[in-house]
Amino acid sequence: MREDDIIGNVVAGIALSFVSFAPLFAQSSNLNFDHIGLEQGLSQSTVYTIVQDAQGFLWFGTQGGLNRYDGYSIVAFKHNAADEASIADNSILCLRSDSRGDLWVGTIFGGLDRYVLAENKFHHHLHNRSDSASVSDNRINVLFEDSQRNIWVGTPQGLDLYCRETDSFAHIRFRGRDRAVGNPVGVNAICEDRKNRLWIGTTTGLMKLDTQGISGCAKNIIDVKQETHLAGDITSLFVDRSGALWVGTKDQGLRSYNVETRAIKNSPGTAIGTRPVFEDANGTVWLGSAYALGLSVLNPRTQEVTQIANLQNDMIIALYEDNSGILWIGTYLHGVYAYDPRNNRFKGYLSDPQNPILVMAILQDRVGDLWVGTFGSGLKRFDAQRNVVATFLHDRHKPEGIGSNRILSLAESSPNSLWIGTVGGGLDRYDKSTGIFEHHARATASHPNGLSGDDVTALYADGRGDLWIGYYSGELDRYDHASAMFTRCFPQEKNANLFQGSTITIIREASQGILWIGTHGSGLLSYDPKDETMRQHQLSREDQKQNSESVKEVSTLFVEKNGLLWIGSSRNGLIRFDPVAKGSTFFTSENGLPDNVIYGILSDQSGNLWISTNAGICRFNPKSGTFKNFDKNDGLQANEFNQGAYFENANGELFFGGVNGMNSFSPGMIKDNTAIPPVYLTSFKVFDEAIPLPNPIWATKNIRLSYSQNFFSFEFVALSYTSPEKNQYAYLLEGFDKDWHRVSASNRYASYTNLDPGEYTLRVRGSNNDGIWNEAGASLTLVITPPFWMTWWFRILLAVAALGAVALVYNYRVKQLLKIERMRLRIATDLHDELGSDLSAIALTSQMTKGLDHSDRQRLDKIRENSLRVIDAMREIVWFIRPEHDDGAQLVEKMKDLADSMLDGVSRTVNLGSDAFLDLPDLESRRNLFLIYKECLTNIVRHARCSHVTIDIGGNDGLLLRISDNGVGFDPQGVRRGSGLNNLQVRSERLHALLHMESSPNNGTVVEVRRAK
Secondary structure: OOHHHHHHOOOOOOOOOOEEEEEOOOOEEOOOEEEEOHHHOOOOOOEEEEEEOOOOOEEEEEOOEEEEEOOOOEEEEOOOOOOOOOOOOOOEEEEEEOOOOOEEEEEOOOOEEEEEOOOOEEEEEOOOOOOOOOOOOOOOOEEEEOOOOOEEEEEOOEEEEEEOOOOEEEEEEEEOOOOOEOOOOOEEEEEEOOOOEEEEEEOOEEEEEEHHHOOOOOOOEEEEEOOEEEEOOEEEEEEOOOOOEEEEEOOOOEEEEOOOOOOEEEEOOOOOOEEEEEEOOOOOEEEEEOOOOOEEEEOOOOOOEEEEHHHOOOOEEEEEEOOOOOEEEEEOOOOEEEEOHHHHOOEEEOOOOOOOOOEEEEEEOOOOOEEEEEEOOOEEEEEOOOOEEEEEOOOOOOOOOOOOOEEEEEEEEEOOEEEEEEEOOOEEEEEOOOOEEEEEOEOOOOOOOOEOOOEEEEEEEOOOOOEEEEEOOOOEEEEEOOOOEEEEEEOOHHHOOOOOOOEEEEEEEOHHHOEEEEEEOOOEEEEEOOOOEEEEEOOOOHHHOOOOOOOOEEEEEEEOOOOOEEEEEOOOOEEEEEOOOOEEEEEOHHHOOOOOOEEEEEEOOOOOEEEEEOOEEEEEEOOOOEEEEEOHHHOOOOOOEEEEEEEEOOOOOEEEEEOOEEEEEOHHHOOOOOOOOOEEEEEEEEOOEEOOOOOOHHHOOEEEEEHHHOOEEEEEEEOOOOOHHHOEEEEEEEOOOOOOEEEEHHHOEEEEOOOOOEEEEEEEEEEOOOOOEEEEEEEEEEEEEOOHHHOHHHHHHHHHHHHHHHHHHHHHHHHHHHHHHHHHHHHHHHHHHHHHHHHHHHHHHHHHOOOOOHHHHHHHHHHHHHHHHHHHHHHHHHHHHOHHHOOHHHHHHHHHHHHHHHOOOOEEEEEEOOHHHHOOOOHHHHHHHHHHHHHHHHHHHHHHOOOEEEEEEOOOOOEEEEEEEOOOOOOOOOOOOOHHHHHHHHHHHHOOEEEEEEEOOOOOEEEEEEEOO
16 A cells, blocks of 8 residues: 555544553464365365375365365265265264275264275275174274274274275274273274384273284284273374374373373363374474364473464364375364465464554564554554563653554664654654653744654665655655754755655665655655755666656665665556666566565565565566565465565564555575476366266276267366465367467366367366476377268278279270270271262262263263262261271371372471370260361362461360461451351361451461360
8 A cells, every 4th residue: 555545545533542562472373274164165064084185185074975175176975875886974084095095984874985086986884783894883983094004993892903805894802911801992093103003092091002913804803902001081192203192182181191101291281172183294283172172282392382363262173284284174163274384484463354454664673672653553562572562552642652643654763762754743753761752743933943744754764873754745854863953855945846746655775875765756866965966767668768758656665785776666566777877677567576566675685576566475586587476375464565564674584564464474484385286187078067987087098979979178176285276277189279278277177169080188287386387287088989971981881882883883884885886886887888889889880981971971970079079978987986096196197198188289387286185075076176177178278279288286275276378368257158167167166166267368367276265
């Protein structure tokens, strides 16, 4: 929150004033917990037991079913009378994940279940009075696997050992010294010490069981010597890292038992009914209370017990630490709480969502007291030596008290002088030796040694002990500690109108005594006390200096030892400013900042910058240019922080204040989460409906779908429970996608539709909250089977059928062609033999009649000529009918022969093109082309009177025939079209060709026949 925003909205009021004291570090503490309840999908709010399986899923046993949790959602397993593979009972009392990966489930009424995760099936073990090898009772109190991988079961009837070979149970029977068998005792707790001895907590006391004396499961009943070490109703047991056995009892609290000396030590601060007891990986001992006394932490060395205040009224039933160090807490009626040490690295002060305190200024003085200036809640001092916090509030009836409850700045100029800048109350100096506040107000005519204003927004104590004071109205004052005089440094008469309307937000000193001043309204200023000059500095992007204005709002700044400045603005993010080169480099949310509104900047010993913003705190590495962001989920007081509320103490601890208190932390303790999370598919649906699978989807490697099931969707998870909302994901469907799809934790879902039949591989990757990726991830092979008409066998069958049909058609066509060829050959032979011989006889007969008169001879000559012409026509028909003359080369040769015979004595040129253009599809087409050719030659012989003829047969661009001469030509418009020209046109049309004729008197004639395009 900006200071000028606060001042601009101040409503005047009068507050009572007093100093109050409260314990600072009492025997209670607040921690940050995540909660999982009915709203998150928990099937029932009483959680008896918690365990993590081999895959990394968490399991919660409740009064209303078994719940599997993946960090986002819950899958509940409940008894179904119609399904023998479902869980036997909904009331789950204990859980154990064994070394084989199976999950053991102890119920209150349904005996013992073994859930085989890969089968997604529960195997039941019920008590049967007539079967001595069955479990001893249907109520299972405790489950334990020892170092030899034996499964031990505690029931109200005693202790059982599971025999894997026979899937049965052997019962441990304790005998007294007189070898008499005692009455059954209920077993509530089991643990193993360093010597592999089992310690059994029963309703009558603590017993020791040496497993080396037990010879397997050869008998259903195993007699052992009863050795009671500690009397009482034992509710919980654990062995700590030192080897000490901790015993939680129903009536006597927590006791420490030395297993070698049998010495007993009571823990007086522990609650009666302590259950459970647990030591985490860091050596912290956690205590749960069964009587609504909440959660506590035990210091084993001092025996001091610290109660966790925000869980002090809960009944704690279960404690469990997962493989990442998160503590999971099962409660009665309040669901599950999770304590993540990574989300508690930021220590909280004054955080109360019901009564939020706005922290505006922070300072730790030279003796170690922490001072906190608030807006409306006065001044607070955290006294570590006396373990109390004091609050100083304004009281108008006490002039020696603080001048205002609205505090924006703090500074320490000497060991006894704490300066407090307030809104409306001017400046106070607190004398630590006397406990009196000395007020300084605006200068008046009667009191000229005063301030330039009553709203103090910035304070800075320089190395000489002088105090620099900045105001909401833009003035800058200096307080000389030697003379105790206030001097206005800016503005003065000579620059009274310079930088008007600006608010000073921060003052820092650089080398040679130069002051850097951040303002809202005038941007970055520098003041030289030697010559009393104030200068403004341009803060513009290097690539936009000509087109952008300088940044006018500077909220904070940090001066490096080398003189470089890091500047935080209220709109433009982080700016690196070089005072020598006058260059500015901007870093915004596009580069990784959580927000472009910046309130505070501090540096740690590694050179990182820690920056408070409107969206949490970030760590910036100037060398790599990378950002690491933290928000409320990481344990911060809120996402919004306040301008001016930041401080680094002598130990390097950093403090940042915001709208709900403040946080402190040691930067060296903020480590990235380097654990690579396992990645699994958690859901697979076809048309938004789950399909039955023989195994859970995360254990499934291949799925076959029909072509009609080509719309499917899936969900996935990376099992990292530290801020899982920050986990990231990527997925790719090999065979379909070209690139990976990146999605956030809130969108762990993908779908595909209308995929072609084929084989695809779905690949999913996931990261933890700090961006550490599991590159191998999870994979699933999907085979979409084609319809029968797209299968290989159907295509082969279709191809064979098609080939068969082609073969039949081809065979039929060949037979038809052969039949036609034989017919053509027979016709040609008949024409040649019969009609040809007859016509030849007529011609010879007409030639032999010499004695006839002139008129008869003319008639016979006519008959002879017609007969010869018919014979020629018949020969041509016979030539075309013969099958051996079907190729183009034969036709070209015949056309050349015809030209040689008809144009004898005429110069001629014959050009041959591609024979392909003469490979006409049928006999009729070839004959039509030949007749067009013959008609053209006939016209040349009869009419052209030419000396040269050029013949082009075949060619490019569809040319079939081109004949040109240099004869007398004719006028196409003046010539009556006879049957010759008409025949040319008709035969061209039959060829699907275009006839083009050019001629003019004395310029010859050109005839072209082109195949129509």
